[in-house]
Amino acid sequence: MSILEARNLGVKFGSFSAVDDVSVAFEKGCLTSVIGPNGAGKTTFFNLLTGFHPPSSGSVFFKDEDITQLPIHAKVQMGLTRTFQVLNVFDQLTVMENLRIAVQRLRGNPWRMLSREEGFTAVEEEVERLLEAVHLKDFRSTPADEMSHGHRRQLEIGLSLGVNPEVLLLDEPMSGLGMYETGRMSDFIEELAETLTVVLVEHHMSVVMKISQRVLVLQNGRLIADGAPAEIQQNSAVREAYLGKSFDGADKRKVSENA
Numbered sequence: 001m002s003i004l005e006a007r008n009l010g011v012k013f014g015s016f017s018a019v020d021d022v023s024v025a026f027e028k029g030c031l032t033s034v035i036g037p038n039g040a041g042k043t044t045f046f047n048l049l050t051g052f053h054p055p056s057s058g059s060v061f062f063k064d065e066d067i068t069q070l071p072i073h074a075k076v077q078m079g080l081t082r083t084f085q086v087l088n089v090f091d092q093l094t095v096m097e098n099l100r101i102a103v104q105r106l107r108g109n110p111w112r113m114l115s116r117e118e119g120f121t122a123v124e125e126e127v128e129r130l131l132e133a134v135h136l137k138d139f140r141s142t143p144a145d146e147m148s149h150g151h152r153r154q155l156e157i158g159l160s161l162g163v164n165p166e167v168l169l170l171d172e173p174m175s176g177l178g179m180y181e182t183g184r185m186s187d188f189i190e191e192l193a194e195t196l197t198v199v200l201v202e203h204h205m206s207v208v209m210k211i212s213q214r215v216l217v218l219q220n221g222r223l224i225a226d227g228a229p230a231e232i233q234q235n236s237a238v239r240e241a242y243l244g245k246s247f248d249g250a251d252k253r254k255v256s257e258n259a
């Protein structure tokens, strides 16, 4: 069953098509990765799906409802959320404080809610659930800026989980991580995909090929391939898009850059 769908989705910046007539239905429960060379349109595609940029053409459906014109917060409330390439956490606040803000934001007026004991307890229970979900219980009192980049990324995902999403779009969650933390993030994303529909933009090809059930390939804003990882690795158009470099070669370069 499709949970999120792009129908003929496109956006132009002047005469330049950053995303060009992309149609794809994301299956519920499937971990799908979106890959493509730099500038292929991956982040712009996420922006169109989540409403951070209005499309020039086409539509977005969530559970068969046309959500193209809905404001971002309405899409989030429906269960569609995302993370960004640039880390978005409150650096000076502890892990718990960051998560508490995310939970309170979801549950309406934080001050009115906290004035009631049962509201306060519900928030704290939810914060505990999130701490557990993102494996940061040991860091509950640590300010975000004192943690490793990988742990900060986990926290950021925790902030997104605070809105109880059904679909989570992750934009380069392994960017800037060393090899060890990349492996840990890969395991974490697989774990998230056991209960959520995850759509991942990522440059680490070995991770993409290992954890994805489906891979979409964008080039110059167009969807040029869609299939299982093994099919994508054999696809000549995809190999051409990556300038003849093997996926492994591209990946090793990226990992060593980040190590």
Ligand SMILES: Nc1ncnc2c1ncn2[C@@H]1O[C@H](COP(=O)(O)OP(=O)(O)OP(=O)(O)O)[C@@H](O)[C@H]1O
Residues within 6 Å of the ligand: 013, 018, 036, 037, 038, 039, 040, 041, 042, 043, 044, 045
């Ligand atoms: N607001 C904008 N105005 C003009 N051009 C834009 C805008 N946003 C993106 N672009 C252009 O659209 C193209 C696609 O950009 P996008 O960031 O989506 O690519 P990407 O595949 O995510 O790249 P990367 O892998 O490097 O993050 C690029 O050429 C970019 O310069």
